[in-house]
Structures are given as C-alpha cells and as structure tokens.
Amino acid sequence: MKLFLFSEKPPPLPPQPASSLPSAKERALGAYLGFALGDALGAPVEFMLPSEIRATHNGRLDQMCGGGWLRLKPGQVTDDTQMCLALGGAMLASGGWELRAVADAFVAWLRSRPIDVGNTCRRGIRRYLQTGILQAEEMREDAGNGALMRNLPVVLGTPDGEAGDAEFARRSVAQARITHGHVLSDAATLALGRMTRVLLAGGGRAACREIADELAARFPAFVFDPWPGRVSGYVADTLQTVFDVFFHGASFEECLVEAINRGGDADTIGALTGQLAGAFWGVSALPERWLRKLDTRIHNEIIAQTNALLSLKTL
Numbered sequence: 001m002k003l004f005l006f007s008e009k010p011p012p013l014p015p016q017p018a019s020s021l022p023s024a025k026e027r028a029l030g031a032y033l034g035f036a037l038g039d040a041l042g043a044p045v046e047f048m049l050p051s052e053i054r055a056t057h058n059g060r061l062d063q064m065c066g067g068g069w070l071r072l073k074p075g076q077v078t079d080d081t082q083m084c085l086a087l088g089g090a091m092l093a094s095g096g097w098e099l100r101a102v103a104d105a106f107v108a109w110l111r112s113r114p115i116d117v118g119n120t121c122r123r124g125i126r127r128y129l130q131t132g133i134l135q136a137e138e139m140r141e142d143a144g145n146g147a148l149m150r151n152l153p154v155v156l157g158t159p160d161g162e163a164g165d166a167e168f169a170r171r172s173v174a175q176a177r178i179t180h181g182h183v184l185s186d187a188a189t190l191a192l193g194r195m196t197r198v199l200l201a202g203g204g205r206a207a208c209r210e211i212a213d214e215l216a217a218r219f220p221a222f223v224f225d226p227w228p229g230r231v232s233g234y235v236a237d238t239l240q241t242v243f244d245v246f247f248h249g250a251s252f253e254e255c256l257v258e259a260i261n262r263g264g265d266a267d268t269i270g271a272l273t274g275q276l277a278g279a280f281w282g283v284s285a286l287p288e289r290w291l292r293k294l295d296t297r298i299h300n301e302i303i304a305q306t307n308a309l310l311s312l313k314t315l
C-alpha cells in the first residue's frame with residue numbers, strides 16, 4: 001500500500017475516466033456498502049493511537065480482523081451501520097418521511113441491546129421515550145458525530161433537484177435533532193450529505209471540496225487544510241479527518257485504510273470516508289476480500305434497502 005504524505009500540498013484531483021463512470025445505483029450501493037465496510041474495518045481499532053495500531057497490526061491494518069474493545073467478529077458492524085439501517089427502515093415503512101417513525105425506530109434499536117451506543121444518542125432516545133419530544137435541547141458542548149453518522153439513508157431516499165435539496169435539509173436536521181441539538185452537528189450533517197448527493201449525481205471531488213471549503217469558511221472549527229491531526233468523535237475532528245483522507249486518496253481502498261489507521265473514532269471516520277469514497281468510485285471499487293467478510297445479513301439488508309430507498313426518490 002502506497003503511503004501518501006499528508007503534510008504535502010494535495011495533488012490535483014483527477015477526473016474519473018469516462019469509460020468507467022459508475023451509474024447512480026452503483027454509486028449509491030458503493031456509498032452504503034462502503035459505509036458498512038469502514039465501520040467494520042475501523043471498529044477493531046477504535047480509541048487506539050496510530051502507534052498502537054502499527055504495533056498490533058504489523059505496521060498497518062488493511063484486513064477485516066475483528067476484536068478490539070467491543071470484541072467483534074471479523075466483518076461485524078456497530079451502531080453506525082445499525083442506526084443507518086434503523087433510519088432507512090423507518091423511511092421505507094412510512095413511504096418517505098415521518099419523523100416520529102424515525103424516532104420510534106431508534107427506540108426499537110436501543111431496546112435491541114446494541115453492541116455500542118453513543119452517550120448523546122442514548123440520552124436523546126431516552127428523552128424521546130420518556131417525553132415524546134422529538135427535539136433535543138440545544139447543547140453548548142458535546143457536538144458528537146452521532147447524528148452525522150446516520151444520515152446516509154436520507155441522502156439516498158430524498159428526491160433530487162431544488163425542491164429535493166430543501167426537503168433533504170429539512171429531513172437531515174430533523175433526524176439529527178432527535179439526539180443532537182448543536183449547530184455544528186447540523187452543519188456537518190448537511191455538508192457531508194450534500195457532498196454525497198453531488199457524488200451520487202456524478203459530480204467529482206472538486207465540487208465536494210467547494211462544499212467543504214464553504215463549511216470551513218462559515219464555521220472555522222471545520223478548517224481541514226492542513227489537517228489538524230485530531231480523530232475524536234467531535235464532529236469537527238471527525239469531518240476534518242474524513243475530508244483530508246477523501247481529498248487525498250487515490251482509491252477506495254487507500255482512503256479506507258488511511259482513515260482507520262489514524263485510530264481514534266476509527267469506525268465512524270472509516271464509515272463516513274467509505275460513504276464518500278464509495279459514492280465517488282462506485283461499488284465495483286470495493287475490495288472483494290472485505291465484502292466477503294462483511295456480515296452477510298447486513299450486506300443483504302444494505303442492498304435491499306439501497307434499492308428501496310432509491311425508488312423513494314421518484315415518489
């Protein structure tokens with residue numbers, strides 16, 4: 001695996017060759033399966049330092065290894081993918097959008113005793129359960145990435161075009177606020193979602209870079225060039241790392257391996273990197289050796305849900 005030096009100026013972003021451009025459906029499948037691959041690859045090294053990952057994984061982790069603090073099976077996903085599937089399932093059950101159905105799906109997920117739950121997500125879901133209130137109180141601190149990490153189904157299942165853009169923003173913020181009442185969480189969720197929408201429509205990394213630059217201009221916490229080197233679950237740290245990896249990587253595999261080997265919130269950073277890289281390069285770029293190990297039930301559910309969500313776009 002070629003290492004790329006992140007202190008260097010980014011190379012120009014090459015366009016994809018026209019002959020191999022993936023279809024919209026291949027991009028959508030690439031995004032969702034890429035997300036799950038990043039979750040499953042990164043979770044075993046969540047909370048580790050890069051030096052610990054090097055020492056434990058023979059220099060660099062590039063396999064579905066399982067283990068980690070959650071003692072996972074190789075290819076097992078965590079709350080990131082599970083919350084996406086819960087949100088996507090709620091959209092399908094309600095034939096488009098019903099915020100209470102989304103909140104109820106999060107409750108059902110929490111009651112299924114998931115392997116991992118973020119603190120802010122748990123608090124928000126419990127508040128909904130106890131009060132029926134769909135919106136978290138505004139938070140001063142604690143802008144975690146829990147709302148950002150589960151927004152992909154909204155990207156996949158909301159119509160395109162200008163009216164679709166407004167609906168996408170309304171749905172994204174509404175689902176985010178069930179648990180995260182923070183302006184930076186909203187901004188991150190919208191920016192990453194818009195980048196993914198651009199990629200699904202066949203746009204390139206230059207168009208994504210414009211969205212990332214706009215976000216950083218509005219909220220300096222997101223300035224990502226040069227990469228500040230933080231990999232926590234704080235939305236700004238998470239997105240800075242995802243942007244840095246996605247804008248520099250030469251392939252889907254290179255992006256994901258680089259993302260998870262930075263450690264920290266490696267599953268969510270891996271998943272969101274996989275979302276962008278999968279939408280850009282398409283499902284055929286996802287390494288077969290990783291897909292084979294991915295939890296079969298999750299793999300099948302993602303394929304079925306992606307197809308069904310895409311059909312919601314045109315309703």
Ligand SMILES: [Mg+2]
Nearest residue numbers: 078079080267
């Ligand atoms: Mg996780």
